[in-house]
Amino acid sequence: MDVDRAFVRIEEGLVHYRHAGEHIEDGPLPLYMMHAGPGSSKGLSGLVAALGETRQCIAADTLGFGESVPPTPEEPDIIYYADSVVRIWDQLGLDKVDVYGSHTGANIGIEIAIAHPDRVRKLVFDGVALFDPELSADMLENYAPKVKPQDNGEHFIWAWNFMRDMGLYFPYYKRDKEHYLGKEPWPNESLHNSVIEVMKALDHYYKGYNAVFRHKTHERLPLITVPTFCMGHEADPLHVSVEEAAALVPNSEHLVLPFSSGTQEIAAAIIKYLDA
Numbered sequence: 001m002d003v004d005r006a007f008v009r010i011e012e013g014l015v016h017y018r019h020a021g022e023h024i025e026d027g028p029l030p031l032y033m034m035h036a037g038p039g040s041s042k043g044l045s046g047l048v049a050a051l052g053e054t055r056q057c058i059a060a061d062t063l064g065f066g067e068s069v070p071p072t073p074e075e076p077d078i079i080y081y082a083d084s085v086v087r088i089w090d091q092l093g094l095d096k097v098d099v100y101g102s103h104t105g106a107n108i109g110i111e112i113a114i115a116h117p118d119r120v121r122k123l124v125f126d127g128v129a130l131f132d133p134e135l136s137a138d139m140l141e142n143y144a145p146k147v148k149p150q151d152n153g154e155h156f157i158w159a160w161n162f163m164r165d166m167g168l169y170f171p172y173y174k175r176d177k178e179h180y181l182g183k184e185p186w187p188n189e190s191l192h193n194s195v196i197e198v199m200k201a202l203d204h205y206y207k208g209y210n211a212v213f214r215h216k217t218h219e220r221l222p223l224i225t226v227p228t229f230c231m232g233h234e235a236d237p238l239h240v241s242v243e244e245a246a247a248l249v250p251n252s253e254h255l256v257l258p259f260s261s262g263t264q265e266i267a268a269a270i271i272k273y274l275d276a
Contacts, residue, residue: 001052003045008060010087013069017060017088018045020052028274029121032097033059034085034105036127037212038144038205039197040066044102050267055274060088062104064204066197076207078215082111086119095119098274102126103238107212114223122274123228126266127238128245130217135171140213142173144206155202156195163194170237181237221248228252229273233266234259 001021007014018041023030031051035044041059048057061068063076063084073080085108089097096119101109106128113120131139147155165172167186169179186194198205230246231254232239239256246254255269 001049003049003052007067008088008091010084010091012063012072012084014067015060015063015069015084015088016067017041017058018048019056019058020048021054021056023056028055028098030056030058030094030097031274032085032089032094032099033057034062034099034101034108035059035065036103036105037062037065037208038201039194040068040200042066042193042197046263047100047267047270050263051270054271058092058094060085062108062208064207065201067200070204071207074207076211078107078211079111079115081108081208081211082115085112086116089119096121098122098124100124100126100270101128103129104208104212107215107217110215110217110220110224113226113228114220117225120226123224123226124270124273125228125230125245127232127236128217128230128241129212129215129238130241130244131213136213139171140210143171143213144209146206147202149202156199159195159198159202160191163191163198167191183235218248221245222250224249225251229270230254231257231266231269233257233261 003018003020005018007016033044035041040061044059048059051057064070099109099120106125109123113123147158149155164185165175168181169175170181228249230242230252232242242254242256246252257265
């Protein structure tokens with residue numbers, strides 16, 4: 001299915017989103033999708049196309065990423081990002097939706113579901129960060145440095161190494177055997193596309209990451225009251241948190257997909273849960 005693109009305006013400015021599928025009266029609710037950092041909704045294009053075959057799917061670039069306007073505060077928290085999403089829904093005329101969130105998007109989904117359970121039917125996490133306080137503090141200090149354009153273009157090299165190492169180590173800045181993910185490097189074309197997204201968000205990308213590292217995820221998960229599906233993928237380092245997250249969320253299910261699973265398998269697992 002074709003994926004279209006559009007903009008919607010909220011208080012901060014223009015928000016870019018991708019969408020596919022049509023809302024059918026008495027059919028499935030629209031599915032609102034939130035991407036991982038430091039990318040954009042471009043990384044969800046395959047899922048948007050697949051899921052758009054059965055329902056209306058909308059995936060916006062989080063504030064400060066992709067083509068969306070940056071957040072207003074210098075240190076926005078996850079509650080701020082969640083509020084911005086609800087304001088996007090208001091502008092799009094979305095009263096009640098199913099919600100999908102990956103990584104940073106999952107943390108945003110937590111706060112949306114807590115604050116607006118009347119507007120979320122079901123919640124899907126595709127990788128949710130559950131870091132102990134020591135790791136959160138370490139990542140807050142080292143994971144997302146502020147980077148400015150340099151005369152010699154050094155920031156381009158930084159972005160390439162940042163994304164390359166992210167696919168090989170977790171956290172990416174601990175480049176040793178203990179933190180090696182056991183994977184081959186991402187193909188150069190994929191790395192190039194990811195680097196382009198990082199460069200778009202260069203002035204703001206760290207704000208979303210730092211909001212996650214400050215988020216009290218362990219404390220917030222038990223406050224979710226809507227049905228929740230905690231899923232992950234063996235290729236994703238956050239898959240190790242799936243079972244723990246599900247144990248903290250009342251009325252939840254969980255699933256870890258095998259390493260070989262692709263877009264269609266991920267989409268099928270989401271559809272199975274949403275349509276149950």
